[in-house]
Amino acid sequence: MGDKSNEHPGAAGRAPTAGRPSSVRNVVLVGHSGSGKTTLVEALALTAGALTRAGRVEDGGTVSDYDEIEHRQQRSVQLSLVPLEWGGCKINLLDTPGYADFVGELRAGLRAADAALFVVSAAQEAEAVPGSTRAMWEECAAVGMPRAIVVTHLETARTGFDELTRVCGGIFGGADPDAVLPLYLPVYGAEGPDGHAPVTGLTGLLTRKIYDYSSGAREVLAPDPGRLPLIDGARDRLIEGIIAESEDETLMERYLDGAEIDERTLVDDLEKAVARGVFHPVLAAAPAADGARQGLGTVELLELITRGFPTPLERRAPEVTTPRGSARPRPSCDPGGPLVAEVVKTASDPYVGRLSLVRVFSGTLRPDETVHVSGHGLTDRGHEDHDVDERIGALSAPFGKRQRILDSCIAGDLACVAKLSHAETGDTLSATDDPLLMRPWTMPDPLLPLAVEAHSTSDEDKLSQGLARLAAEDPTMRLEQNPATRQVVLWCLGEAHMNVALERLRNRYGVQVDVVPHKVSLRETFGEPASGRGRLVKQSGGHGQFAICEIEVEPLPVGSGVEFVDRVVGGAVPRQFIPAVEKGVRAQAARGVAAGHPLVDVRVTLVDGKSHSVDSSDGAFQTAGALALREASGQARIELLEPVATVEVVVPDEYVGPVMSDLSGRRGRVVGTDQAGTGRTVVRAEVPEIEIGRYAIDLRSVSHGTGRFSRSYARHEAMPAQVADRIRESAAAEVMA
Structure with missing residues (x-):
């Protein structure tokens, strides 16, 4: 946001450490699949000096080389942590999957972070900001989390920066679109043979300076006098937006009276407004070109993170109780206080075994100490509650597949912990003499059933252990042993979630399974x-x-x-x-x-x-x-009775008709509709469960990814004769086979 030298203060080859909570910034990246979050993380890592060249850590590999499935599918499927250093601060970047099936990973990232970067691609149509991105913006707004918007893919833009900023203001700003404004404007170079003009730099609206990246390193230049009117028009709007959110009530009066507001005051007020979550700056960023060591806008973005985003000291910790439910004061972000930490992600590493990504809210976590592990209350999803003491192993900072050893992890920071054999995602780590339990964050309900059987006798022995380990890593999955149908069912969030589960069973845990049709309890x-x-x-x-x-x-x-x-x-x-x-x-x-x-x-x-x-x-x-x-x-006459579910679907108003028509085609009965806030409707219906086995997938298609639903058992009722006949014929054919 202000001028900084071209020399990056990062340090390659060693793990970043935090000396005090005020020097930590925890930032989660949110955006749809393909928006460029992982590429942006790599660009920031290169600028900060953690990478030796674009996408490569100094000892080989990339920062996204964390999961073998991600490597094959070329998309993120789980939360990953990339720690950097910049300007005397440790920045923990939490890269999240953009696909809706992995929203549990995204919510874990929100739990661990203190601010969010929403990544929006200019390669999409202006009005096509995905519904999942909008929903996560609303979740952040509900808890007051500071947010900024980063525009990517300007090099292949289908939507201009100005138009995309206007759309983001309307979508994310709500009643106050001036709360979403750019801090910098792109500078375009000469048009190429294809008629496309590359972005070569940024114009700082507050500083009236050009930050040129065309040489591969950031240079500060004076603007072309011919551009000053354009700069000043956007600058005036930005200043008005900043002043409108200023805590100094006299600033607006002075500005309206024609007084010149100095740059330092504006920057200070901007930083405070961003930290309070009431102003959301828009920036542009792009990866470094071949041979360059700084990507477009990366320095400006790192400056915003370190100066405008809040420290862990400014975040209100989640509520805590004792394991027996007695209320306790919220923990304060004090490295010398009692230990309160939370497992936000569990993963299995082929070399070091189970690794737990932990956010420390209070106290200091040290290797080889004994902590108390308290369970998370998700027994209905196949996750056991825990109330045990356990000795932890080494602490480390991840970078790609590498783990760099840490001496400690203070309040406000994140680290990977080895050898937590009992702890699962959502569990609380606390002192053995004062066990505590943090209120769990909300997890989406998995509604897509996956029925599996062991492929062979040798797989039967490994199946239960493999499924248990899957459930320990991912609390958005629910493991069910259905006594009525005698099936083992893994409930997932969607088709991609289901495919990842199957691949992990095969390749990580060595269990071959057969997918069989899911049966409902007739x-x-x-x-x-x-x-x-x-x-x-x-x-x-x-x-x-x-x-x-x-x-x-x-x-x-x-x-x-x-x-x-x-x-x-x-x-x-x-x-x-x-x-x-x-x-x-x-x-x-x-x-x-x-x-x-x-x-x-x-x-x-x-x-x-x-x-x-x-x-x-x-x-x-x-x-x-x-x-x-x-x-x-x-x-x-023997009648078959089928289970009927009460289904509640929440969709934007424009999709109510298609959703109701689709439910009717599933033998559903719509029993009512209600408004669910501005522009959204709840459709309530009763639908046979046999008809909604894949509804988690189909609803996304009908609502263009904007709908969500819940279901609960209502009753059993008689199945139509023609449907019952098909069921009987299928059962007879199965017996004959």
Whole structure:
């Protein structure tokens, strides 16, 4: 934001360390997939001296070489930390995935950061800022997190910088578009043969100077006098935007009276407004050209981070309690205070084992000390709660695949911790004599089911361990052992999330699995009254088997379960055998009578039977009871009951029609709509669960990535006859196979 020398104060070859919380800046990069976040991180690392040339760390590899899947797919799939040094500050850059399936990684980054850089690509259409980016802006706004906007891909721009800034002001500024304004304007060079003019530098609106990058290093030049009117027009608007957010109420009066506001005052007020999260500057950035050591706008961006973004001292820590739920004061960012830290990411490294990325909120974390690990309350997703003491291993600062050893990690800083075998993402680390638990951040609910089976007998032994390790790394996954369908189901956020899970099982944990169709929990019931007779008469020499029972079956209202009634008179079935008949009936009901699904909502009445003084037994009457129920089912219409979910879909108003039409096509019943803030609507519907197995994917298509939904079980109800017939045919074909 002001003039700095061209010499970068970074240091390659050693791990950046923080001397005090005031010298730390934790910044998360947010943006859609392909917006250029990882490239921007590498450009900043090059300018800060952490890279020897574009994209390369000094010992080989790149800062994005953290996960083998990322390397193959050429996109980020998990949160990664890149620490830099600039201007006497340690900057922790948290690079997050841009794809919606990995929003859990993004929210972990928000938890660990104190400010956010929203990366927007000029290579897209002006109005096409993705809905996921807008949603994350709103989340940051709700907690008052400072934000700035970085425009990338100006070299292939489909949208001009001025137009994109205007669009960002309308989208992100809301009622106050002047809260989103550029600090610098691009300087364009001569047009090439393709008619495109490259961006060669930036014009500082507050300083009225040109920062030229055309030589490969930043040079400060005086502006062309012919550009001054353009500069002054944008500068006046910027000054008005800064003054409008100034804490000095006299500044606006002085400005309106024609007083010249000095540059130092404007810069100070700008930095305060950015740190308070009420003003959001727009900057442009681009990677360094071949042979250059500074990318366009990287120095300006590092200056904004170190001078305009808040320190950890200015952040309010999350609420804490004891593991038993007693409230405790929020921790203060004091390196000498009691230890309170949180695991924001868990990963497995092929060389050092499990690594936990930890944000320290209070105290100082040191290697080889014993800490208390408190669980995070996500047992419904297959994550165990923890309440144990554990000795940690080495502390390190990551850079690509390399880990650089740290002596300690103070309050406000981040580090990787080795050998935390029990701790999972979201767990709290605290002192052993004063265990604490931080309030967990909100995780999205995984709504895409992935049913898997071990490929071979050798894989069966490794499957449970592999799935458990997957769940430990990613709290957005939910592991389910469904007793009704006897399937192992991994619930994911989307198709990309699902594919990454499968690849990690195969390549990281050595487990080969087969993906099988996901089954919903169907049930059966009688559609009309019926009767049945169970007869077991066997004589094979010596002691035989004899049991005859007659039953009547009638349907009951939904939710009634299975009732058994004894109406035998005259001792036709001896009293001691009646419980055996009931046991046989209930066992057969659990197995189903038509398509192998549990029988529910019926009353089974035992009305008559016969016994033998020698050959009758409990086992014989259990079998007869089951046979009687099966015979009754052959004389009645058996209905399949399917689970119905209550679904709530939140979408922008323009997509309400397509969403309602899509739900109707899934046999859904729309039961109402409500407004959900400006320009958004909640659509409530009841939809059979069998129809929404892939709705997490399909909704993105229908709503262009702007919709989200939740679901909850409502009840079981009768399935249409034609759908039930298809289910029965499929079940019969599976048995034949």
